[in-house]
Amino acid sequence: MNSRIIEYRPPRIAAALLLVAATFHLLAPVHLFASLIVGVALGTTGFSVMMWAWWQFQRNEVAVCPTEVTERLITDGVYRFTRNPMYLGMLMILAGIAAFVGTLPFYIAVIALFTIIDRSFCPYEENKLASAFGRDYKTYKSQVRRWI
Numbered sequence: 001m002n003s004r005i006i007e008y009r010p011p012r013i014a015a016a017l018l019l020v021a022a023t024f025h026l027l028a029p030v031h032l033f034a035s036l037i038v039g040v041a042l043g044t045t046g047f048s049v050m051m052w053a054w055w056q057f058q059r060n061e062v063a064v065c066p067t068e069v070t071e072r073l074i075t076d077g078v079y080r081f082t083r084n085p086m087y088l089g090m091l092m093i094l095a096g097i098a099a100f101v102g103t104l105p106f107y108i109a110v111i112a113l114f115t116i117i118d119r120s121f122c123p124y125e126e127n128k129l130a131s132a133f134g135r136d137y138k139t140y141k142s143q144v145r146r147w148i
Contacts, residue, residue, distance in 0.1 A: 005120050006067060013116060014090050017109040018097065024105035034102020042099055046092025052078045053085035066125055073133045075140050083144050087117045122146060
């Protein structure tokens with residue numbers, strides 16, 4: 001995956017993917033699975049997870065932008081369950097939108113965002129955290145999964 005993508009913030013990438021999905025949805029909708037209940041449940045849960053993680057960053061005065069210097073390793077709260085709750089939340093929100101709309105382009109957007117985050121952002125941040133926190137991060141990484 002191109003390392004230049006790290007220059008873009010994940011919410012902007014998600015928004016761009018949604019725009020592309022909406023365009024293809026309008027041009028050639030291929031209907032798969034649609035459910036208001038599943039869509040709202042996924043979206044609401046994803047937003048909650050993402051905001052919980054964001055609140056922890058704010059409380060600990062940690063920069064949210066992946067390219068900024070990280071001065072504290074957060075391992076409590078939602079970070080006990082996943083090393084990437086903000087990304088997980090974003091993916092769940094997109095999956096909720098896909099489930100709500102129910103067409104192929106939106107499901108492809110979820111897969112595309114997951115691939116970009118998993119192949120570019122996660123390795124970048126893991127290397128950055130390993131350099132900054134050494135053994136503490138290695139221990140944390142061995143105890144908590146990248147996703148869920």
